[in-house]
Each structure stands twice: as structure tokens, then as C-alpha cells.
Amino acid sequence: MSSPALEAGASGKVTDFNNGTYLVSFTLFWEGQVSLSLLLIHPSEGVSALWRARNQGYDRVIFTGQFANGTSQVNTDCALVLNSSAELCQYLDAQDQEAFYCVRPQYMPCAALTHMHSKNKDVSYLSKQEKSLFERSNVGVEIMENFNVISVSKCNKETVPVKEKCKPGMTSTVPSGHVWKNTWNPASCNLATVEMNKCLRGKSVYLLGDSTVRQWMEHFKRSIRTLKSVDMHESGKLQHQLAVDLDRNINIQWQKHGYPLIGSITYSVKEIEYIARAIDRIGGEKNTVIVISLGQHFRPFPIDVFIRRVLNVHKAVQRLLLRSPDTMVIIKAENIREMHNDVERFSDFHGYIQYLAIKDIFQDLNVGLIDAWDITIAYGTNNVHPPEHVVRNQVNIFLNYIC
Incomplete structure (x- = not known):
């Protein structure tokens, strides 16, 4: 659902009645001219082919x-x-x-x-017939053509209940919020304006995972002028990154996750380690924040690889919160990505299954969730590395969680 003139957007909620019929419902978050768009990403035959193919081999x-x-x-x-x-x-x-x-x-x-x-690798587990389901014209097909723009206005003068400030551990709704004037607004809580410099004073922030959380690192470096990068004497984008502000005692580092790590650029593995081991090394206390982002690099491999990894990270977080319950741990969900690119390897269907799995596995722990999946749908980015304004809004939720 979107209103381009208002820079507004939100995802819908799909209910499957398991008999071939579905209900798609939208929450009317804002007033004005609103257009609805319903995309069939893959038909069910495509989904079952992707699921079978994904779990068939490790050599894509x-x-x-x-x-x-x-x-x-x-x-x-x-x-x-x-x-x-x-x-x-x-x-x-x-x-x-x-x-x-x-x-x-x-x-x-x-x-x-x-x-x-x-x-x-030039390998596929899809039949010739199945491959035709993933031709560009058959992915993300608009199935609600010619739907007139609807006009939304307030129905009553009732006062809107005051929402509490966003904090970790809140149950997430579907949809989890909406975009208005290019700014993310959660459905169940309020985001305050947090001053980044003040918020991060005295904090150690560990960003563990893939390049979608390395974007956060780049955002911090752009936003905090006094943050200085420390040269780790490695080259390439997949190097360990560290930035410090000695006056404010801010320490932010990004570290890539362990294998499988997909990259056409050659990267060093001398210091590579699994996220669970990195968490075990962190002492943790109230000024320590850990952000975990896993998923994109696991899409081309059987689902058990991802589930085993997330369970091991979950156990490491459990150990951390036992020895240091004040440590803040935040899970950043996957972004949606390009719709037509290399569907067998990287389809958002694979990402969606992983998104559901990671939410399920971490629901018993007191951790924060940044629902980047829903956020990137609402912004309609379809880009594994969304633009700066989307990253800024993800980081804003993070700042609200920790300050």
C-alpha cells in the first residue's frame, strides 16, 4: 500500500485459508490518496520447486x-x-x-x-519447465490491475491512544509499522528522536554478520564526525572494521560472519570466526550492544545450514545473558532484495523462510528485533543494500532500543 506523494508505504497481511483462497488486508495508517498493489511473487508450483531445489545440494x-x-x-x-x-x-x-x-x-x-x-556455479536443480516459472515476466506479477486509488479520511474524532516508547522484547505486529514522509513509524510503539552522539557515548557496539549491517557501520562513520576509523591493515570490503571516538569513549566494530561467506572479491580468512565464538569472547555489560544479522549468504544452501547456525548463535546469546544480563542484544532481520536476480539461489522466498525461523528461534530471549523485512517491503526497496534513508531508519530503531 503506498502514497508516493506523501512518501508513505506499508505492507499488507496475507491470511491463507489453505483451500486455494486468501485474504489480503491492509491497515489504513494515513489519510490521503492511497493505491494498493498486490504482487504474486511466485505461484505455489514455483515455491515448491524452489524449496525442493534449495535442499538438494550445496554446490550452487x-x-x-x-x-x-x-x-x-x-x-x-x-x-x-x-x-x-x-x-x-x-x-x-x-x-x-x-x-x-x-x-x-x-x-x-x-x-x-x-x-x-x-x-x-553453473548448476541448477530446476527442470526446464520449472525454470519457465522464474522468467522475469513471471516473477512479481501484479494481480490486481486497474485498482482505483482510494481516498482515506478520518472516520471519527476519537483520541488516539498514546503509545509507549519502543523497547526490546515487544511483540511485533503484522504489519509492524508504516512509512510516512520517508520515516518509519512502528505500529505498536513510539520512536523518539535520539541524538546519536549522546546515545552512543561510553558504548561498545559489535555489529556481527553480513554487509547489510556493515551498511550501519558506514552510516555511523558518516553521521559521527568525531568517529575515527582504525586501519586493520587488510584490504577489501570484507575486512574487519573498527571505529573509535576517544573523547566520547565510543567503540564500534563490524565483523563478518563465518562460512559460508559469499564474495567475488578475495577476502582474508585469517581472523574469520563464527558469530557464536565472537559472542563468547565478549564480556558484556550494560554499555555493550551486540547486533546480529544473518541470512543473505545462506539462501543458496539447504535450510538446515541456516537453522543450525541460528541455534548455535541463540545458545551463545543465552550464555552471554546468563553471565551478563545487562548486555543488549538486537537481531536485525533480512532485507528483501532484487526480485528477478538469480531466483534459484537468492529468491526472497528463501529469505522469508529464514526470517520466520530466526524470529521463532529467538522469541524466548529478551532481545530486540529490527524487522528489516517489513521495513524494506514498506519502503519498496527491492535492494539487498537499501538506500541511505532506509538504513538511517533501521539505525533509529536501534538507537531507541539502546537509549
């Missing part, structure tokens, strides 16, 4: 590991599962039994692995 993305021994370098194949008769290096997280493998190069130890990059 091929990883190349770079081993270094003095001045010589060797590249070999790496993966979550490697069907190879060659001798393998196993990179095992002993505590959670998460493993990643590389073909062992001749005359080099497994410890010599230094860098990694990946590329999409």
Missing part, C-alpha cells in the same frame, strides 16, 4: 581457497560439503561442530589457508 556456489607458503600460492576448491576423493582440510568449530572443507594442496599444511573468494 563454489569457493576458492588461497593457501600461502612463503612466496608460493596455491588455489583449491572449498565448500560446506565436498564430494572429492582428494585429501581434505577440515576447518572445524569443535564447540558447535560446524565444518568447512578445502582440498588440501600438495606440500602445504591446512593452516596455510589465508584468503577466500566465491563464484556462482
Whole structure:
């Protein structure tokens, strides 16, 4: 639902009656000229084909590991599962039994692995007939053409109940809010205007995960002039990032999550670790904030890889909150992404299943949820890296949670 002139938008709620009929309902959040748009992203045959294909194999993305021994370098194949008769290096997280493998190069130890990059492999588990379901013209089809713009006005003079300030642990509604004048407004609580410099004073912020939370890091660096980047002596976008403000005692760092980490640019794996281990290293206290963002890099792999990872992160958060209940932990859900790009590997259907799973797994813990899924639908971004104003609104919820 949107009103472009008012820079307003919101998602609808779909109820499936499990008999071939659906109810789509919209909450009329604002007054004015409102247009409704109903998109059929995939038909049910497409969804079942994607689900079957997703869980069929691990080789849609091929990883190349770079081993270094003095001045010589060797590249070999790496993966979550490697069907190879060659001798393998196993990179095992002993505590959670998460493993990643590389073909062992001749005359080099497994410890010599230094860098990694990946590329999409020309492999598909969809039949020719199924592939036709994912041609550009069949994805995101508008199924409510010629729907007239409706005019929304207030029906009564009743006073609107005062909503409490947004805080972690609140039950999220569907839809969780709406965009108005390009600003996100949650449905069940109020966002205050929080001054970033004051809010972050004395805080250590750990941003753990993918590039959608690295966008937050970039936003902080742009917004806080006194924040200075610390050179970690690595190159590339997937390097560990640290920024500090010594006067205000602000410490913000972004760290990539462990394998699988998809990137065509070569990145260092010397310091790579799973999020659960990073959380176990953090002492935590009332001025420590941890943001976790997982999902986009898991879409091309069977769902059990993602669920196992999230369960292990959940256990690490549980341990953290036991030893340090004052630590603030926030889960940033996935953004929706480009609709027609590489559907078998990256469809938002895969992301939606993961979004439901992560919400379900963390519902028993006192953590904050930033519903980036619903926010990016309301903004209609369809971009894995949404524009700056969307990132700013995600960060604003974060600031409301911690201050």
C-alpha cells in the first residue's frame, strides 16, 4: 500500500485459508490518496520447486581457497560439503561442530589457508519447465490491475491512544509499522528522536554478520564526525572494521560472519570466526550492544545450514545473558532484495523462510528485533543494500532500543 506523494508505504497481511483462497488486508495508517498493489511473487508450483531445489545440494556456489607458503600460492576448491576423493582440510568449530572443507594442496599444511573468494556455479536443480516459472515476466506479477486509488479520511474524532516508547522484547505486529514522509513509524510503539552522539557515548557496539549491517557501520562513520576509523591493515570490503571516538569513549566494530561467506572479491580468512565464538569472547555489560544479522549468504544452501547456525548463535546469546544480563542484544532481520536476480539461489522466498525461523528461534530471549523485512517491503526497496534513508531508519530503531 503506498502514497508516493506523501512518501508513505506499508505492507499488507496475507491470511491463507489453505483451500486455494486468501485474504489480503491492509491497515489504513494515513489519510490521503492511497493505491494498493498486490504482487504474486511466485505461484505455489514455483515455491515448491524452489524449496525442493534449495535442499538438494550445496554446490550452487563454489569457493576458492588461497593457501600461502612463503612466496608460493596455491588455489583449491572449498565448500560446506565436498564430494572429492582428494585429501581434505577440515576447518572445524569443535564447540558447535560446524565444518568447512578445502582440498588440501600438495606440500602445504591446512593452516596455510589465508584468503577466500566465491563464484556462482553453473548448476541448477530446476527442470526446464520449472525454470519457465522464474522468467522475469513471471516473477512479481501484479494481480490486481486497474485498482482505483482510494481516498482515506478520518472516520471519527476519537483520541488516539498514546503509545509507549519502543523497547526490546515487544511483540511485533503484522504489519509492524508504516512509512510516512520517508520515516518509519512502528505500529505498536513510539520512536523518539535520539541524538546519536549522546546515545552512543561510553558504548561498545559489535555489529556481527553480513554487509547489510556493515551498511550501519558506514552510516555511523558518516553521521559521527568525531568517529575515527582504525586501519586493520587488510584490504577489501570484507575486512574487519573498527571505529573509535576517544573523547566520547565510543567503540564500534563490524565483523563478518563465518562460512559460508559469499564474495567475488578475495577476502582474508585469517581472523574469520563464527558469530557464536565472537559472542563468547565478549564480556558484556550494560554499555555493550551486540547486533546480529544473518541470512543473505545462506539462501543458496539447504535450510538446515541456516537453522543450525541460528541455534548455535541463540545458545551463545543465552550464555552471554546468563553471565551478563545487562548486555543488549538486537537481531536485525533480512532485507528483501532484487526480485528477478538469480531466483534459484537468492529468491526472497528463501529469505522469508529464514526470517520466520530466526524470529521463532529467538522469541524466548529478551532481545530486540529490527524487522528489516517489513521495513524494506514498506519502503519498496527491492535492494539487498537499501538506500541511505532506509538504513538511517533501521539505525533509529536501534538507537531507541539502546537509549
